[in-house]
Amino acid sequence: MSTPRRMTLKDLARELGVSTATISNAFNRPDQLSPALRERILGEAKRLGYRGPDAKARSLRTGRSRIIAVVLAESLTYSINDAVASELLSGIAEVLDAHGHTLLLLSARQMRSELPGAASMADGYIVYGLMPSQDLLEPLPPQSPLVAVDFDVEGRPSIHVDDEPACYAIARHALSRRARRPAIINLRLTAEPCNGPIGADRRLLSADQTITRSRLSGFYRALAEAGHDPAGVPMWNVEENTFEVCAPVLEALLDLPEDERPDLLLCMSDRIALTALTLAERRGLRVPEDLRLTGFDGIAEGQYRAPRLTTVRQDSVEKGRMAARMILGLIEPRSHTLTTDLWLGDSCP
Amino acid sequence: MSTPRRMTLKDLARELGVSTATISNAFNRPDQLSPALRERILGEAKRLGYRGPDAKARSLRTGRSRIIAVVLAESLTYSINDAVASELLSGIAEVLDAHGHTLLLLSARQMRSELPGAASMADGYIVYGLMPSQDLLEPLPPQSPLVAVDFDVEGRPSIHVDDEPACYAIARHALSRRARRPAIINLRLTAEPCNGPIGADRRLLSADQTITRSRLSGFYRALAEAGHDPAGVPMWNVEENTFEVCAPVLEALLDLPEDERPDLLLCMSDRIALTALTLAERRGLRVPEDLRLTGFDGIAEGQYRAPRLTTVRQDSVEKGRMAARMILGLIEPRSHTLTTDLWLGDSCP
DNA sequence: TTCGCCATCTGGATCGATTCAGTTAGCTCG
């Protein structure tokens, strides 16, 4: 006889001899009916195994699903297994949960012309770190709220940290002690994959990823100020902010003959810097004596290792909270730039 | 004047002079109408800006939402920023996406008596690594499919790896070279938090987390076989599989006087072992000469560092794929145990 | 010619709630 059809609000109304509107009110608007009746309804509901109004029906009727979709750049593996992204997500989840919403996870590669499954029914979209040039946002319902994190979308609010000044500051600090041969290790520049050294032709101007461009621009400013020709400073690219992708690139760099090997690495993330640290130690290079390193993000691991990482601390949890509040309409949707702190560690004293 | 009301299937039908059923078929059942008409409908739909059938309405009518919820133990911060969990998630996402489903993320702490927001409308639930004793699953709709990963739920399919034999094998290998003072570092044992050394009273029998119990039991078997009294082997607990939570515990352990300090650490995860490795190096302890280490999971980072980690490799991506296939009904829902590989590295040769 | 069949298309009931515009009863107040 299969399943005995889930009990509906109407069944419960019939059972209790009241109208469906009253049942609905008992669940959603306590002030619309007498406490006594409400008690009786909720009690009977529990007794009869009615599990509350059906979410699918409610979302059709009200037009709201209580789902917020988070669109992550790249694959989920990459985006999720990353201290920064996971802090962002937990900040988002914290606020959503406190307001009865849930989080749908989408990766950029799912942004085909038609959104998969239920993605189109989200009440809003938080989009994290896409490349502006890839126009992946077209399939999103144009009317729904959208907040961009770490990049910009024309006409939409976005949340950033002060990447440029922060990178200027950390690079300035690093260059206050003379560097014979500084180098920049940067995160993905463009949609086109590229691991390894980058020629001057494919640099700042072509940088598509917003944070990469801002951070780079901060580094350049400090380098120029310190008397280096930014265009002449070696730059190496890593496609993904993971140990396994960074490692080969950094190994190639560290295996350069001593007179070509950089003595200062301005890294665009702590993950890169920590990978460099691990690989340097393995080669018997001393940090900071033989190699100085700066990071970005301020992830916990960087502060536990010896030497402690010199880095820029950003509060990704707060970034997530703010994005969520904005998408829920708890604060005015308007672009924000959060501040960061310079953490002087031992990797670049 | 607000928004000019989203165009509906009915509007499109009127516009084209066909029935709504035909429009619906054009989108969902191409074989139910002539190719020519279908062409015309899809063309006109695009021209008029009709973005396809509304997901909310569809899910009410069909009873399916195309959403699969993944319930993660603990907070999202902890669960997500973990190589194993993120591999699991990406395996799940890969399969879901290929079949037009999307992934809703829930944390165990959201499992209150009423599921938040749209969580109750999921078509199925994949639950990861909860403690069986905390009965968090009660709020889930009892009829919907459920797959448990890394633990068991009465009467439901689950997916495991062969924790016990794998841990037996790696401990047996580790103990084949005489250990003066082995110790076990294990993941959370019970719902009640506990970081640090654990007395014999709160051990195997009280272990609530399924994988902890299985792994521990494998270690015990090998220890007993090697002539150690398992109950006498020091055991230290870490609450979370993160650098920042493991570090203080391991620091306390490594700072013991030399004659009390373990010379072999059987760790329940690579994260623990890698943290131990980092902290040991910082103290000038040589691995494996002064301290031997084994891990579990086979995460990438462990194979890049020197010394390479001796560990048990499990395929978490495949675990995720299998869970997703099961929940979508692509394979028979039945408990599975995946096999693992022993990877002999240099941390415990 | 007539019958049956298939391909194609249609009408309308239905999914399970929410919500708005009432209705009723009880109470207050001049």
Place this chain on the structure above:
DNA sequence: CGAGCTAACTGAATCGATCCAGATGGCGAA
């Protein structure tokens, strides 16, 4: 006493699709 008001509750339309049970027409076979 009766008008007016409010609190408490109701009936029915509605959200936007899906999908069953037909209706229609054209074509081939007997």
